Amino acid sequence: xxxxxxxxxxxxxxxxxxEAQQKDASTLGMWIFLITEIMFFGGMFLAYTVYRGAFxxxxxxxxxxxxxxxxxxxxxxxxxxxxxxxxxxxxxxLGQQRAIILFLxxxxxxxxxxxxxxxxxxxxxxEEHHIPGPTFHLEGVATDQQGHAQLFxxxxxxxxxxxxxxxxxxxxxxxxxxxxxxxGRYTADYMTPVDVAGLYWHxxxxxxxxxxxxxxxxxxxxx
Amino acid sequence: xxxxxxxxxxxxxxxSYGIKSWLLTxxxxxxxxxxxxxxxxxxxxxxxxATLIRIELLTPQGGLVSSETYNKxxxxxxxxxxxxxxxxxxxxxxxxxxxxxxxxxRDLAFPRINLLSWYLLVIGGLFSLFAMLAGGVDTGWTFYxxxxxxxxxxxxxxxxxxxxVAGFSSILTxxxxxxxxxxxxxxxMTWFRLPLxxxxxxxxxxxxxxxxxxxAVTIVLLFCERVFHIGIFDPVLGGDPVLFQHLFWFxxxxxxxxxxxxxxxxxxxxxxxxxxxxxxGYRIVACSSLAIxxxxxxxxxxxxxxxxxxVYAGMVFSFLSYFVAIPSAIKVFNWTxxxxxxxxxxxxxxLYAFGFIGLFTIGGLTGLFxxxxxxxxxxxxxxxxxxxxxxxxxxxxxxxxxxxxxxWWPKMTxxxxxxxxxxxxxxxxxxxxxxxxxxxxxxxxxxxxxxxxVYPEEFQILHVLSTAGASVxxxxxxxxxxxxxxxxxxxxxxxxxxxxxxxxxxQTASPPPAHNFEETPVVTHEAYDYSTxxxxxxxxx
Numbered sequence: 001x002x003x004x005x006x007x008x009x010x011x012x013x014x015x016x017x018x019e020a021q022q023k024d025a026s027t028l029g030m031w032i033f034l035i036t037e038i039m040f041f042g043g044m045f046l047a048y049t050v051y052r053g054a055f056x057x058x059x060x061x062x063x064x065x066x067x068x069x070x071x072x073x074x075x076x077x078x079x080x081x082x083x084x085x086x087x088x089x090x091x092x093x094l095g096q097q098r099a100i101i102l103f104l105x106x107x108x109x110x111x112x113x114x115x116x117x118x119x120x121x122x123x124x125x126x127e128e129h130h131i132p133g134p135t136f137h138l139e140g141v142a143t144d145q146q147g148h149a150q151l152f153x154x155x156x157x158x159x160x161x162x163x164x165x166x167x168x169x170x171x172x173x174x175x176x177x178x179x180x181x182x183x184g185r186y187t188a189d190y191m192t193p194v195d196v197a198g199l200y201w202h203x204x205x206x207x208x209x210x211x212x213x214x215x216x217x218x219x220x221x222x223x
Numbered sequence: 224x225x226x227x228x229x230x231x232x233x234x235x236x237x238x239s240y241g242i243k244s245w246l247l248t249x250x251x252x253x254x255x256x257x258x259x260x261x262x263x264x265x266x267x268x269x270x271x272x273a274t275l276i277r278i279e280l281l282t283p284q285g286g287l288v289s290s291e292t293y294n295k296x297x298x299x300x301x302x303x304x305x306x307x308x309x310x311x312x313x314x315x316x317x318x319x320x321x322x323x324x325x326x327x328x329r330d331l332a333f334p335r336i337n338l339l340s341w342y343l344l345v346i347g348g349l350f351s352l353f354a355m356l357a358g359g360v361d362t363g364w365t366f367y368x369x370x371x372x373x374x375x376x377x378x379x380x381x382x383x384x385x386x387x388v389a390g391f392s393s394i395l396t397x398x399x400x401x402x403x404x405x406x407x408x409x410x411x412m413t414w415f416r417l418p419l420x421x422x423x424x425x426x427x428x429x430x431x432x433x434x435x436x437x438x439a440v441t442i443v444l445l446f447c448e449r450v451f452h453i454g455i456f457d458p459v460l461g462g463d464p465v466l467f468q469h470l471f472w473f474x475x476x477x478x479x480x481x482x483x484x485x486x487x488x489x490x491x492x493x494x495x496x497x498x499x500x501x502x503x504g505y506r507i508v509a510c511s512s513l514a515i516x517x518x519x520x521x522x523x524x525x526x527x528x529x530x531x532x533x534v535y536a537g538m539v540f541s542f543l544s545y546f547v548a549i550p551s552a553i554k555v556f557n558w559t560x561x562x563x564x565x566x567x568x569x570x571x572x573x574l575y576a577f578g579f580i581g582l583f584t585i586g587g588l589t590g591l592f593x594x595x596x597x598x599x600x601x602x603x604x605x606x607x608x609x610x611x612x613x614x615x616x617x618x619x620x621x622x623x624x625x626x627x628x629x630x631w632w633p634k635m636t637x638x639x640x641x642x643x644x645x646x647x648x649x650x651x652x653x654x655x656x657x658x659x660x661x662x663x664x665x666x667x668x669x670x671x672x673x674x675x676x677v678y679p680e681e682f683q684i685l686h687v688l689s690t691a692g693a694s695v696x697x698x699x700x701x702x703x704x705x706x707x708x709x710x711x712x713x714x715x716x717x718x719x720x721x722x723x724x725x726x727x728x729x730q731t732a733s734p735p736p737a738h739n740f741e742e743t744p745v746v747t748h749e750a751y752d753y754s755t756x757x758x759x760x761x762x763x764x
Contacts (some may be wrong), residue, residue, distance in 0.1 A: 043440030
């Protein structure tokens with residue numbers, strides 16, 4: 001262990017002594033980053049909880065106006081993308097370059113489908129005047145409670161928008177990984193970037209697993 | 224002869240030259256110095272705003288600046304000092320430099336992320352500087368809604384974005400520290416052999432990582448509210464402005480511990496080194512840092528005693544706030560116990576450590592006053608609160624920061640500072656500080672509200688005392704600035720271990736080589752074991 005600063009490689013940066021140490025550091029770093037992300041989303045989940053508690057009936061009506069089928073389809077799409085991501089990580093562990101690329105591209109495509117469906121949903125909201133602002137109107141809600149309904153949609157757009165932003169960043173990371181894999185950067189001994197990108201992708205997936213029931217499902221029966 | 228030898232030796236300062244070698248450096252020591260320069264700039268900027276505030280308050284009529292300008296002055300003083308000086312201060316400069324060395328590592332775990340976090344602080348700082356130069360911001364550093372979202376006609380967005388970006392700097396530093404302490408410790412450096420400065424920075428990093436993202440999302444919501452009027456904080460749409468206060472203080476109360484925990488870490492190092500004894504109850508002092516970090520997240524509601532918070536919530540928050548006093552008091556008592564029968568020397572860093580203990584005790588005890596529901600209703604938004612938190616932040620954090628800067632200056636620069644001048648300025652700072660802020664306790668108790676520049680004439684004498692103290696304080700801060708710069712060229716050459724301290728950072732040359740240690744150290748002793756350094760005190764080189 002009394003080794004000196006060695007020649008730096010991708011697989012072993014100069015500040016580390018062993019590959020195992022570097023992998024531990026990278027993995028722990030990503031987990032801690034994900035914890036910060038939970039706290040970041042947490043602020044919005046808190047705001048949602050507070051206002052849902054304050055205006056339960058209006059939130060129920062507003063919630064049932066969301067496109068349940070599209071949301072459910074997107075949930076399935078995202079779960080499948082997590083599955084292909086796991087396969088990519090597995091392929092990286094086994095050092096199968098072509099399989100890594102295949103599964104990363106599949107993950108990328110599924111992520112793209114999710115974003116496409118999301119964009120379509122948002123477009124519908126525009127046409128239905130469900131965008132918060134002067135022209136906002138939600139059917140089935142009394143005039144004096146339109147503001148509360150607007151609050152639901154503000155939160156809906158803030159939360160799904162922030163989630164979509166993370167998806168876009170994830171797509172960027174996947175693209176980067178595909179190019180790096182083609183250059184032969186990752187081997188069975190060094191595949192940490194694929195591994196930690198996988199953690200990130202699953203995290204974004206899990207956020208949606210919470211968003212979907214909160215925004216689309218809860219209190220649907222109350223209508 | 225020694226001089227020539229030392230100057231020819233390669234170390235982190237002469238390993239490479241040129242502006243690029245600094246702006247693209249991955250060396251934690253150089254990044255620490257970049258931080259030091261940046262926060263010094265903001266310290267004096269914030270100090271300039273404070274100077275204008277104190278001059279304005281010399282007279283009760285409020286004649287020097289308009290009310291609008293006065294609002295901007297205290298806001299920008301707060302923003303510059305809190306977000307761009309106090310929060311990065313000790314962790315990002317001294318912590319960056321010494322945390323890896325103290326655990327026997329060559330660098331932090333993620334050197335490039337470390338550099339990125341400095342750039343984020345600079346970018347955030349530039350946003351806020353732009354806002355200050357373009358016309359300022361007048362919401363108070365707390366950005367309370369609905370004033371900040373609806374009514375203020377100043378540069379709220381630019382300032383808030385600056386704080387948002389700087390927040391990620393803080394998050395990344397915290398992340399880097401946590402991973403480094405977990406994965407980069409030298410052989411034999413077990414958790415309970417870590418210097419207490421490392422423990423304190425580790426606890427701080429936990430708060431940075433868990434708290435700062437909440438500030439970030441709060442600023443995102445503030446931004447959406449101000450730009451798109453989404454209604455989250457707007458009562459017209461059913462939103463609640465007080466929700467902002469909850470979110471804001473969920474970060475900003477723990478942020479107080481981001482400021483003071485590293486300071487406590489510095490003081491532990493100083494007290495041990497200059498009384499030549501291990502810190503009494505090392506383990507419990509280490510754990511008390513963690514306890515403060517955890518408890519700090521449970522007390523934010525004591526900032527909302529006079530908001531719409533329920534009385535019962537207030538009682539719970541009041542009760543929990545008292546708990547923070549326990550680990551804080553443990554530290555103070557254990558430092559005192561360490562001094563008992565110690566071989567105490569009164570070098571400058573130790574003077575600052577003594578200053579810290581006294582002033583932090585006053586700041587902490589008055590913290591109990593304001594955590595008490597009944598008294599807080601009386602002193603809310605008065606100068607009592609201003610005095611209380613300045614005793615913690617200036618009397619606590621800056622005292623320790625100055626102490627740490629003197630203590631580690633020889634290691635950072637390879638030069639000693641002039642001891643006589645340093646002692647003098649430590650004394651001037653201590654006296655100036657008390658003269659500035661002690662009258663403010665009385666002012667506040669008598670009912671002088673904060674953030675007003677027109678006040679009843681009966682308060683003038685106390686305000687004049689405070690302004691006089693601020694002038695003394697300014698001189699106290701100017702002297703070290705000058706002799707530190709002077710010492711870079713003319714200071715005596717520093718030996719590797721001028722204080723006879725035990726930390727690993729003292730077992731390498733001053734200034735250290737680019738990779739910190741010629742050979743990775745192997746740790747065989749507990750922290751602060753002075754039997755290991757006997758005879759090393761006067762060794763040169």
